[in-house]
Amino acid sequence: MAEKNRIDISGFDHRLRSVGIIMDGNGRWAKAHGLPRTEGHKAGAKSLRPVIECLSELGVTCVTLYAFSTENWKRPKEEVDGIMNLILSYLDRAKGMWEKYDVSIRFIGDKAPLPERLRERCTEIENLSRGRSRTVNVALNYGGRDEIVRAVNAAIKEGCDPITEADISRHLYTADQPEPDLIIRTGGDMRLSNFMIWQSAYSELYVTETLWPDFGREDTITAVEAFYKRKRRFGGLNPEEAN
Numbered sequence: 001m002a003e004k005n006r007i008d009i010s011g012f013d014h015r016l017r018s019v020g021i022i023m024d025g026n027g028r029w030a031k032a033h034g035l036p037r038t039e040g041h042k043a044g045a046k047s048l049r050p051v052i053e054c055l056s057e058l059g060v061t062c063v064t065l066y067a068f069s070t071e072n073w074k075r076p077k078e079e080v081d082g083i084m085n086l087i088l089s090y091l092d093r094a095k096g097m098w099e100k101y102d103v104s105i106r107f108i109g110d111k112a113p114l115p116e117r118l119r120e121r122c123t124e125i126e127n128l129s130r131g132r133s134r135t136v137n138v139a140l141n142y143g144g145r146d147e148i149v150r151a152v153n154a155a156i157k158e159g160c161d162p163i164t165e166a167d168i169s170r171h172l173y174t175a176d177q178p179e180p181d182l183i184i185r186t187g188g189d190m191r192l193s194n195f196m197i198w199q200s201a202y203s204e205l206y207v208t209e210t211l212w213p214d215f216g217r218e219d220t221i222t223a224v225e226a227f228y229k230r231k232r233r234f235g236g237l238n239p240e241e242a243n
């Protein structure tokens with residue numbers, strides 16, 4: 001599969017298993033095309049299939065999509081409703097893809113404030129797709145700081161004293177998953193915007209000016225190639241630097 005995508009990963013000691021995606025630029029794409037912002041999100045939803053399929057073919061087993069942050073409620077109601085409806089209809093329409101690529105869907109974030117129909121559908125989809133070999137996390141009403149606060153409170157409730165890094169990691173939404181090896185951000189901004197701020201401590205960051213609706217298979221391969229050119233040291237030294 002990797003050959004088909006022109007990346008030879010055989011010589012690498014670090015493998016790309018988990019990818020986080022900050023799908024930014026839908027609004028700017030819509031503006032550039034003289035369309036309302038909601039049309040930008042619709043176009044953004046169409047980018048998901050080729051990108052997820054490509055990552056899956058490249059051996060990635062976990063993809064986390066930043067769909068809606070705890071801060072996105074500040075947007076006009078019409079846009080918020082548009083995004084919620086889009087997520088709902090996309091998840092249903094993409095059912096064939098989740099099955100074909102043996103994907104479990106997980107929602108990370110606080111479901112409580114979501115519209116009831118969406119909340120119920122999220123739980124149904126999670127239950128239906130459980131136990132598959134790959135995972136797509138949809139970060140929905142998700143905030144990294146909120147996640148850490150929840151984890152700390154859960155550790156306190158459990159009686160952890162002192163609280164260790166392992167205690168916090170164990171209580172994150174993504175507790176049983178690999179941390180993202182690579183975070184891709186489209187739309188050019190060089191920040192994490194409260195996305196997986198605990199899990200991204202050693203993630204490689206890849207930022208492209210390309211707006212999310214224009215981001216496709218070729219861009220995905222370029223991002224993965226960039227990842228395999230990075231030297232990952234996790235605070236240590238590479239063997240050739242050690243003497």
Ligand code: FPP
Nearest residue numbers: 023024025026027028044045065067087090
């Ligand atoms: C950021 O672009 C994008 C979002 C807040 C929404 C992303 C949601 C989707 C692509 C819908 C489908 C998602 C799933 C998981 C089915 P922006 O509006 O901030 O763009 P701008 O920076 O150009 O204004």
